[in-house]
Amino acid sequence: MGYLARLVLGRLGSSLAVLLIAATATFFGTAFIDRRPEAYLLGPTASPESVQLLHEKLGLDDPLLVQYLRWLAGAVRGDLGTSWASSQEVAGLVWSRLPSTLSIVICSMVLAILVGVTLGTLAALHQTRATDRLVSTGFTLGHSVPEFWLGMLLVTALALHWSLFPATGYVPFEESPTEWARSLVLPCVALALPVAATLGRHTRSAVIAQLGQDYVRWSVSTGLGRRTIVRAALLKNALPTVVAIIALQVLAMLSLSIVVERVFAIQGMGGLVLSAALSQDIPVLMAGVIVYGAIVVVANLMADVLQVTLNPRAGAAS
Missing domain, CATH: 1.10.3720.10 (MetI-like)
Known part of the structure; x- marks a missing residue:
């Protein structure tokens, strides 16, 4: 294998690792934010029961590691989830x-x-x-x-x-x-x-x-x-x-x-x-x-x- 091919493969490997680290750090960093998707998806007058059901649907009550692995598995498949603010598919928003x-x-x-x-x-x-x-x-x-x-x-x-x-x-x-x-x-x-x-x-x-x-x-x-x-x-x-x-x-x-x-x-x-x-x-x-x-x-x-x-x-x- 030529040097250029080895360089590309090596850089691709290290680049994917850096990308994974950045995504991981961002995901776990958001754990310190008071995540409240109900403010957008349900409105300010939502009942506690509705909020609880929404959190269960989005998996926000699961352990953080489980949430991360679920997000990572979806991202690998091209599924980036749904926007909390607009209820649109995130992948569609990005491509637009x-x-x-x-x-x-x-x-x-x-x-x-x-x-x-x-x-x-x-x-x-x-x-x-x-x-x-x-x-x-x-x-x-x-x-x-x-x-x-x-x-x-x-x-x-x-x-x-x-x-x-x-x-x-x-x-x-x-x-x-x-x-x-x-x-x-x-x-x-x-x-x-x-x-x-x-x-x-x-x-x-x-x-x-x-x-x-x-x-x-x-x-x-x-x-x-x-x-x-x-x-x-x-x-x-x-x-x-x-x-x-x-x-x-x-x-x-x-x-x-x-x-x-x-x-x-x-x-x-x-x-x-x-x-x-x-x-x-x-x-x-x-x-x-x-x-x-x-x-x-x-x-x-x-x-x-x-x-x-x-x-x-x-x-x-x-």
Whole structure:
């Protein structure tokens, strides 16, 4: 079995273990919450007998370990239970909200990578010059501007004033690919800017570190063009470091997407999980932990594979 296959299998095993630990910790952590599904399912005037029957039906009177094993068995089968707040199947709620969140996060990450890596490389190649100072100032501003303020600014300027893009809402891809793309522009720009600034700074530092290496000086002495050196040498050796940062930024994007979804009135996973946390809707909250954890696991697995692909020597040495 090749190193890459062993890496994928090993990472999958460890990732599933981490996901299980996170779900377990969340489930047992909710035991400290005063779980009262009757407030939603029965109303404030429910009789004690009705409340007792509901608790028995949901299994809330069973030992906590029994409840956990029952939930885990259902989750493995794809049954995430029923929402206490809406009485809807949790799996259906997740599948109705997940496409919008995934669309925003994936498109924002692609935009952040394109902008951050490009500008970071440009700043490193013009170190201490005006271009470097201008780009570095832009990175600082990108870190400083709050996502909600940037989102409102984009809505005011590009949606309300010039009517270039819709101000709020999300259009599913299957309904209209064109409108789907238009509905993503403003939230993706608002979400991508701070991440692009982070990636740009790390790219700049990684490329500058490579510029001082002997192989770069040797490449210059042989007469290779700057573009060739950047593409074949600098980025190939600097990008593995940047890829690791990209994987870390996925979690940051998932957190920030909650704010962006609120600003642009998008019905996504962020709003669903936030509402579940505020209303103590435990089945939905558990589903959110699983979904977000799975997204982070996949992102880190892709980063590991990409790092080995970019730098095969690391895999051969392991």
